[in-house]
Amino acid sequence: MLGLPKGSLEDxxxxxxxxxxxxxxxxxxxxxxxxxxxxLAGRFLRAQEVSRYVEHGYFDCGLTGxxxxxxxxxxxxxxxxxxxxxxxxxxxxxxxxxxxxxxxxTVKDLEGKRIATEIVNITRSFLDENKVNAEVExxxxxxxxxxxxxxxxxxxxxxxxxxxxxNKLRIVDTLxxxxxxxxxxxxxxxxPWKRKKIETIALLLKSALESASKVGLKLNIEVDKLxxxxxxxxxxxxxxxxxxxxxxxxxxxxxxxxxxxxxxxxELKSRGAEGIVEYPLNKVVF
Numbered sequence: 540m541l542g543l544p545k546g547s548l549e550d551x552x553x554x555x556x557x558x559x560x561x562x563x564x565x566x567x568x569x570x571x572x573x574x575x576x577x578x579l580a581g582r583f584l585r586a587q588e589v590s591r592y593v594e595h596g597y598f599d600c601g602l603t604g605x606x607x608x609x610x611x612x613x614x615x616x617x618x619x620x621x622x623x624x625x626x627x628x629x630x631x632x633x634x635x636x637x638x639x640x641x642x643x644x645t646v647k648d649l650e651g652k653r654i655a656t657e658i659v660n661i662t663r664s665f666l667d668e669n670k671v672n673a674e675v676e677x678x679x680x681x682x683x684x685x686x687x688x689x690x691x692x693x694x695x696x697x698x699x700x701x702x703x704x705x706n707k708l709r710i711v712d713t714l715x716x717x718x719x720x721x722x723x724x725x726x727x728x729x730x731p732w733k734r735k736k737i738e739t740i741a742l743l744l745k746s747a748l749e750s751a752s753k754v755g756l757k758l759n760i761e762v763d764k765l766x767x768x769x770x771x772x773x774x775x776x777x778x779x780x781x782x783x784x785x786x787x788x789x790x791x792x793x794x795x796x797x798x799x800x801x802x803x804x805x806e807l808k809s810r811g812a813e814g815i816v817e818y819p820l821n822k823v824v825f
Contacts, residue, residue: 544719771807
């Protein structure tokens with residue numbers, strides 16, 4: 540039984556599972572997805588709640604943010620990190636922000652102030668660590684709009700910082716970085732079959748994420764030019780080199796970062812490579 544995040548992570552989670560080999564289908568009004576694996580079942584619910592239901596055993600495992608595991612104080616097993624989100628494949632962070640014109644420069648300046656946030660428990664711990672007394676209120680959303688009229692500062696989640704700039708907010712401090720994690724119930728991990736299934740899901744999800752930033756590259760090169768090409772060719776491991784029917788030529792097959800391709804293909808061509816083919820990857824397993 541899987542707990543899957545509803546809301547901003549929903550579509551990207553379905554796409555990730557699809558790339559990992561698990562097809563998830565659901566109707567627009569249903570919280571009960573269907574899997575093409577008869578051993579799997581699940582529910583969609585808010586990421587903020589997933590860790591509590593995993594801890595209590597309703598779900599054997601689930602996907603949620605590290606921040607919500609910490610906020611809920613959930614006693615679960617963190618199986619693996621899955622760094623993806625709605626907007627990017629980068630870690631997000633919870634930041635303390637104030638209006639650009641605010642006199643607040645450090646966390647110490649929050650003494651006696653009012654703060655709005657979704658992560659009330661983490662915020663209170665942060666203030667306690669800094670020996671600051673301030674009022675913390677729960678925000679149901681649109682947190683950026685509450686300063687300066689309703690509160691003095693906010694603690695909010697940001698990926699790109701664009702929303703902060705649009706609302707003329709300034710970052711004062713960072714409370715924590717967070718990303719999606721696959722978590723599991725402790726008793727479920729003691730069951731051999733469930734543990735193997737959960738670890739298999741983790742492996743395939745991680746390999747699907749790894750493939751997102753990499754591509755496969757094939758090319759043909761004359762044997763006497765092989766060393767010149769290999770010296771410049773970055774690879775995940777050592778490239779595969781195969782003989783062709785023409786003994787003067789070999790074929791190279793490798794995996795490289797996608798950002799490198801645009802620079803390296805012209806260079807390979809200038810060194811005599813032919814039949815250069817770039818192809819997408821579904822999974823990369825280390």
